[in-house]
Amino acid sequence: MNPFILSILLLSLGLGTTLTFASSHWLLAWMGLEISTLAIIPLMSQHHHPRAVEATTKYFITQAAAAALILFASTTNAWITGQWDINFDLHFFPASMLTMALALKMGLAPVHFWLPEVLQGLDLTTGLILSTWQKLAPFILMCQIMPVNSSLITFLGVTSTLVGGWGGLNQTQLRKILAYSSIAHLGWMILVMQFNQQLALLALIIYIPMTFSTFMIFKTNSSTTVNTLAASWAKTPALTAITPMILLSLGGLPPLSGFMPKWMILQELTKQDIPLTASIAALSALLSLYFYLRVSYAMTLTISPNNLNATTPWRLQTTASTLPLAISATISAMLLPLAPATLALLSL
Amino acid sequence: MLKILIPTLFLLPTTWLTSSKWLWPTALTQSMLIALGSITWLNNTTDTGWTALNSYIGTDPLSTPLLVLSCWLLPLMLLASQNHLSSEPMNRQRMYITLLATLQLFLILAFGATEMIMFYVMFEATLIPTLLVITRWGNQTERLNAGTYFLFYTLAGSLPLLVALLMLQNNTGTLSLLIIPYAKPLLLMPFGSKIWWAACMIAFLVKMPLYGMHLWLPKAHVEAPVAGSMVLAAVLLKLGGYGMMRLMIVLDPLSKEMVYPFIVLALWGVIMTGSICLRQTDLKSLIAYSSVSHMGLVAGGILIQTPWGFTGALILMIAHGLASSALFCLANTNYERTHSRTMLLARGLQIALPLMTTWWFIASLANLALPPLPNLMGELMILTSLFNWSAWTLILTGIGTLITAAYSLYMFLMSQRGPLPQHMLALPPSYTREHLLMALHLIPLLLIILKPTLLWGWFAC
Numbered sequence: 139m140n141p142f143i144l145s146i147l148l149l150s151l152g153l154g155t156t157l158t159f160a161s162s163h164w165l166l167a168w169m170g171l172e173i174s175t176l177a178i179i180p181l182m183s184q185h186h187h188p189r190a191v192e193a194t195t196k197y198f199i200t201q202a203a204a205a206a207l208i209l210f211a212s213t214t215n216a217w218i219t220g221q222w223d224i225n226f227d228l229h230f231f232p233a234s235m236l237t238m239a240l241a242l243k244m245g246l247a248p249v250h251f252w253l254p255e256v257l258q259g260l261d262l263t264t265g266l267i268l269s270t271w272q273k274l275a276p277f278i279l280m281c282q283i284m285p286v287n288s289s290l291i292t293f294l295g296v297t298s299t300l301v302g303g304w305g306g307l308n309q310t311q312l313r314k315i316l317a318y319s320s321i322a323h324l325g326w327m328i329l330v331m332q333f334n335q336q337l338a339l340l341a342l343i344i345y346i347p348m349t350f351s352t353f354m355i356f357k358t359n360s361s362t363t364v365n366t367l368a369a370s371w372a373k374t375p376a377l378t379a380i381t382p383m384i385l386l387s388l389g390g391l392p393p394l395s396g397f398m399p400k401w402m403i404l405q406e407l408t409k410q411d412i413p414l415t416a417s418i419a420a421l422s423a424l425l426s427l428y429f430y431l432r433v434s435y436a437m438t439l440t441i442s443p444n445n446l447n448a449t450t451p452w453r454l455q456t457t458a459s460t461l462p463l464a465i466s467a468t469i470s471a472m473l474l475p476l477a478p479a480t481l482a483l484l485s486l
Numbered sequence: 487m488l489k490i491l492i493p494t495l496f497l498l499p500t501t502w503l504t505s506s507k508w509l510w511p512t513a514l515t516q517s518m519l520i521a522l523g524s525i526t527w528l529n530n531t532t533d534t535g536w537t538a539l540n541s542y543i544g545t546d547p548l549s550t551p552l553l554v555l556s557c558w559l560l561p562l563m564l565l566a567s568q569n570h571l572s573s574e575p576m577n578r579q580r581m582y583i584t585l586l587a588t589l590q591l592f593l594i595l596a597f598g599a600t601e602m603i604m605f606y607v608m609f610e611a612t613l614i615p616t617l618l619v620i621t622r623w624g625n626q627t628e629r630l631n632a633g634t635y636f637l638f639y640t641l642a643g644s645l646p647l648l649v650a651l652l653m654l655q656n657n658t659g660t661l662s663l664l665i666i667p668y669a670k671p672l673l674l675m676p677f678g679s680k681i682w683w684a685a686c687m688i689a690f691l692v693k694m695p696l697y698g699m700h701l702w703l704p705k706a707h708v709e710a711p712v713a714g715s716m717v718l719a720a721v722l723l724k725l726g727g728y729g730m731m732r733l734m735i736v737l738d739p740l741s742k743e744m745v746y747p748f749i750v751l752a753l754w755g756v757i758m759t760g761s762i763c764l765r766q767t768d769l770k771s772l773i774a775y776s777s778v779s780h781m782g783l784v785a786g787g788i789l790i791q792t793p794w795g796f797t798g799a800l801i802l803m804i805a806h807g808l809a810s811s812a813l814f815c816l817a818n819t820n821y822e823r824t825h826s827r828t829m830l831l832a833r834g835l836q837i838a839l840p841l842m843t844t845w846w847f848i849a850s851l852a853n854l855a856l857p858p859l860p861n862l863m864g865e866l867m868i869l870t871s872l873f874n875w876s877a878w879t880l881i882l883t884g885i886g887t888l889i890t891a892a893y894s895l896y897m898f899l900m901s902q903r904g905p906l907p908q909h910m911l912a913l914p915p916s917y918t919r920e921h922l923l924m925a926l927h928l929i930p931l932l933l934i935i936l937k938p939t940l941l942w943g944w945f946a947c
Contacts, residue, residue, distance in 0.1 A: 375577075379581065382618070386614060391610060391613070391614060391641075392606075392607040392608075392610040392611050393592070393607055393608070393610070393611040393614075394614075397607070397610075401603075401648070404648060404649055404652055405652045405655075408649060408652040408653050408655075408656055409652075409656055413649050413652075413653055416649045416652075417645070417646055417649050417685075420645040420646070420648065420649060421642065421645055421646075423645070424638060424641055424642060424645070427637075427638075427641070428634070428638070431633075431634065431637065435621065435630055435633075438622070439618070439621040439622045439630070439633075440630070441622075474607075
């Protein structure tokens with residue numbers, strides 16, 4: 139893509155999210171969301187492939203519907219309570235509408251159906267932007283409207299963790315696996331958001347390096363299915379050894395960093411006297427762990443001298459820098475001993 | 487504690503920086519020195535009970551035998567793995583030793599932890615190197631299934647444990663093992679507390695394993711390479727027992743009714759898994775089921791919550807660790823020669839490998855709890871404490887002992903006596919390395935006869 143066009147689009151993407159972060163008026167927040175949606179649309183369809191165009195269309199329709207719902211909810215709230223300030227508590231009915239609209243924006247169950255299909259149609263870099271950057275703005279808005287409708291939020295959270303687990307079980311396409319992983323992790327964040335927004339932020343901050351690492355690993359191997367990952371031991375042996383750590387960190391196994399948000403969230407839920415919800419969420423993480431384990435089996439644990447599972451492809455030297463991956467992989471796997479410092483940084 | 491932890495941690499640079507000629511001798515020497523250093527922990531003379539105590543780790547008479555066992559096992563694992571790894575590229579060999587060393591590190595931190603969450607994190611952390619060893623270096627395609635069963639059975643039990651520990655922290659305000667015995671009694675709810683009790687115990691019962699939840703063990707033990715089988719049988723199962731013993735203190739008075747079904751399951755499991763052993767064709771599978779059987783007895787001893795029960799459980803855990811690991815090493819000597827675990831294919835070995843028969847004999851005798859070996863001491867103490875609780879358990883434990891003797895004898899007779907099969911033409915003779923390995927397993931077991939109070943745990947006054 140033309141570098142000027144690319145920079146305009148990326149900067150608009152940044153502008154949109156930053157606008158939403160900085161806003162205290164509902165209309166400005168909505169505007170930020172719309173700007174980021176519009177900016178990412180050309181990025182998604184840059185390859186002019188029919189599948190990419192289909193993904194772009196689905197994304198546009200769902201995000202536009204969500205944005206319209208946000209506009210409607212904030213207008214209704216302004217009508218009922220008389221003010222547009224985000225800092226003031228919302229009336230119950232627009233709050234519920236707003237929660238559902240933001241859930242649709244982020245891809246929480248039960249309104250998650252667009253996410254796997256959209257992510258599947260994108261190339262890995264744009265998919266990375268969709269999974270990480272595009273979650274920030276709705277997340278911040280969700281943090282600020284807590285806690286009005288407790289049962290709805292808990293329902294969204296638990297359903298997302300369960301759907302994220304079960305939905306990913308039958309997938310062989312890596313982007314769909316990452317989509318369901320995103321749904322599950324967002325479910326965890328939502329569960330704790332009503333009690334402690336900093337913990338939700340911690341979960342997001344740990345989730346982003348893990349997802350970034352995974353996308354970058356798949357990009358380095360130029361693989362989009364589980365089968366093609368099986369040849370990565372020949373292309374990038376060191377990366378093949380590290381990937382199970384990243385994937386198990388996504389699954390939330392101690393002593394990797396992915397355990398930190400789960401532990402803190404379970405602690406908060408237990409303190410709030412809902413240990414049953416905590417147990418259900420914890421056990422649903424096992425479902426997600428199954429497909430992460432399966433990917434690591436295919437990639438690392440069945441390499442030679444066992445029989446090969448994939449035909450070896452052309453091994454072209456990658457010219458992209460591997461430093462970002464090195465940094466994010468280290469963060470995703472080894473941050474747990476620094477948990478007290480990380481929590482202190484988020485002023486917990 | 488750092489005197490042992492730092493050399494263990496630095497085993498990792500050792501494996502990656504030594505030249506390929508000196509890799510195995512260096513790793514072996516370093517781990518052996520660590521093991522010898524760890525024996526000093528057995529000296530528990532402080533009044534409070536906790537030795538080598540700092541803010542995070544400490545040792546007490548319950549954890550020191552298990553710590554010494556885990557440290558002792560690392561050089562033995564390296565000795566056992568040397569042969570089957572010699573054909574792999576150097577980096578893979580280094581990776582294997584790294585996995586074993588990190589497993590060792592996590593085990594030391596787990597047994598030495600004074601805070602329950604630290605114990606939990608390390609308990610779970612041991613799963614990852616073990617999973618990698620089983621699924622990457624195991625030999626048959628079933629190893630993937632074995633790894634999955636291993637990981638998911640343990641995690642399904644331990645995630646409720648995490649929630650239960652966090653609830654305990656909410657209730658008492660602390661999870662430090664130093665403080666919890668003196669904390670005020672728990673606020674109990676009529677039904678929820680029973681679920682909380684179960685959540686605390688299920689993780690460790692799955693790990694031990696208790697009879698109904700033991701399906702992961704035969705798979706994992708059989709598919710693992712020899713070092714994996716050794717560490718699983720000798721130490722990882724004992725993590726379950728150790729966790730149970732630590733948590734039992736907190737769980738009174740709920741335990742009075744709640745232990746009933748689990749003791750029944752444990753004792754029934756002793757008989758059932760023992761009987762299955764008599765019908766096994768796979769040698770490693772036989773030893774794996776024998777592990778379930780012995781650990782069922784340990785579970786019974788812990789759940790009964792008496793001093794003799796705890797003591798017997800601890801002694802049996804250590805003695806079984808050494809004996810079971812020895813048996814897996816012996817099975818591996820067979821496997822390396824015939825590449826088969828089927829007992830029918832590797833019988834009458836006394837004729838071909840007479841010196842190994844001595845070790846087979848001693849290991850089988852240890853397995854069937856011959857006096858004066860500590861296996862018998864452990865079993866007898868558990869038997870007695872169960873009898874004190876209910877005379878009827880004697881039927882179950884008695885039959886269990888009988889069946890244990892039967893399958894141990896069966897294993898010895900099948901593998902050593904009888905005619906040598908005619909296809910066994912070119913068996914390499916027993917290596918000195920293998921003799922050393924067996925000696926290092928069984929001589930400590932014999933030495934423990936002379937001073938079993940080292941392993942008596944809290945009641946060794």
